[in-house]
Amino acid sequence: MSQKTLSSKKYRVNFDSSKYDILIGKDLLTSNLVEILSEKTKNRKILLVFDSFFKDKVSKNLAASLSKEGYDVYFYAMESGKHNKTISEAIKIYELLEISGFSRDSTIIALGGGVIGDLAGFVASTYHRGINLAHIPTTLTAMIDSSIGGKVAINFRKTINAIGNYYHPIVNIVDLDFIESLSQRDFKAGLAEIIKCSFICDKDFFSYLKANSAQILKRQEEVLFxxxxxxxxxKLEHVAGDVKEQAKRLKLNYGHTLGHAIEISTDTLQEVYRHGEGVSLGMVAAAHLAKQYLGSDETVLAAHEEILRQYGLPIRVETEKISFNRDDLIKDCVLNINKDKKKKDNKLRFVLPKEIGSCQVYDDIDEDFINKTFDYIIK
Incomplete structure (x- = not known):
């Protein structure tokens, strides 16, 4: 990555009664966190829920800095896989909070990717009806998507984010130093959520992403920033005024309804698709569905497949490579999509593109169109 010094940026968030800052830049972590904690609470108890990948790195350094400032730091290390975003994992954290004497003005710091942030956020939102939460996202997906907007949740059985809440942190520190720790696969998975945002509302941004893919894939700092x-x-534009996802915020689910069905249906003991990869597949599926249902131009689907291929993201489910029976997988996808939590009046809601940079929500789509879409995407 380039060694040129980046400036940092602050976004002041004002959602309902929640006001907090999102800080983005490099070398932001310790000084900003201590300053904000001292402003928000006098309680010195902190639980650091973190990805075990960082056990010998950031967590120890961060804990040492917090301890030096007089904070009483407790630890909960966990694996980051989506199979760990469960009620049983949440109960373990509740038990640690209880035996350690945490109160409503204590703080949980979530240091990790989307799984860590969702789980720790869910626990923070429910323990004593809500204790302080600070986000330190470490994956690209978490930095630009899952840690923003207040959604916290755990999975239940085979439903993603089935049990959840809306709960905002006291601060969200997006430190770009963590980008260097990501595998190329995880980095690309995060890019899917960035590409998604260009599809839903910003054609110029889409053009920028197409023109600058080489620099982005090399993680050039200025372009990445x-x-x-x-x-x-x-994301903030779409969440503002619609935190609980009744209107404009629904567009941020582009690619998620169909993508979640694919993620769940391929969910085995080994993760087949990262969340961003599922979203990539879901966006291609949504563009195909739009072609059938809306009669959108062929070029819209082609543009989806071209840019996602350009970034090394999946555009088809290749059943032979992942050892699934094609017919069975299509049936499972149809079954699982009907469990989608965003249903309204028992109707599935889909975000579909009429053109690049413009999407709308539709809720009256014939099941035959959905079946044909899965037939298209699953090979």
Whole structure:
């Protein structure tokens, strides 16, 4: 990555009664966190829920800095896989909070990717009806998507985010130093959420992503900083005034209804698709569905497949490579999509593109169109 010093940026978030800052830049962590904690609470008890990948790195350094400032730091290390976002994992954290004497003005710090942030956020939102939460996202997906907007949740059985809440942190620190720790696969999975934002509302941003893919895939800092900031801005624009997802915020689910069905249906003991990869597949599926249902131009679907291929993201489910029976997988996808939590009046809601940079929500789509879409995407 380039060694040029980046400026940092602050977004002041004002959702309902929640006001907090999102800070994005490099070398932000310790000084900003201590300053904000001292402003928000006098309670010195902190539980650091973190990805075990960082056990010998950031967590120890962060804990040492917090301890030096007089904080009483407790630890809960966990694996980051989506199979760990469960009620049983939440109960373990509740038990630690209880035996350690945490109260309503204590703080949970979530240091990790989307799984860590969702789980720790869910626990923070429910323990004593809500204790302080601070986000330190470490994956690209978490930095620009899952840690923003207040959604916290756990999975239940085979439903993603089935049990959840809306709960905002006291601060969200997006430190770009963590980007260097990501595998290329995880980095690309995060890019899917960035590409998604260009599809739903910003054609110029889409053009920028197409023109700058080489620099982005090399993680060039200045370009990466720009696309992350633009994505955060788009997310905040869609969440403002619609925190509980009744209207405009629904568009941020582009690719998720169909993508979640694929993720769940391929869910085995080994993770087949990262969340962003599922979203990539879901966006292609949504573009195909739009072609059938809306009569959108062929070029819309082609543009989806071209840019996602350009970034090394999946555009088809290749059943032979993942050892699934094609017919069985299609049946499972149809079954699982009907469990989608965003249903209204027992109707599935889909975000579909009429053109690049413009999407709308539709809720009266014939099941035959959905079946044909899964037939298209699953090979």
């Amino acid at each position: 720009y696309i992350m900031c633009r994505t955060i801005e788009i």
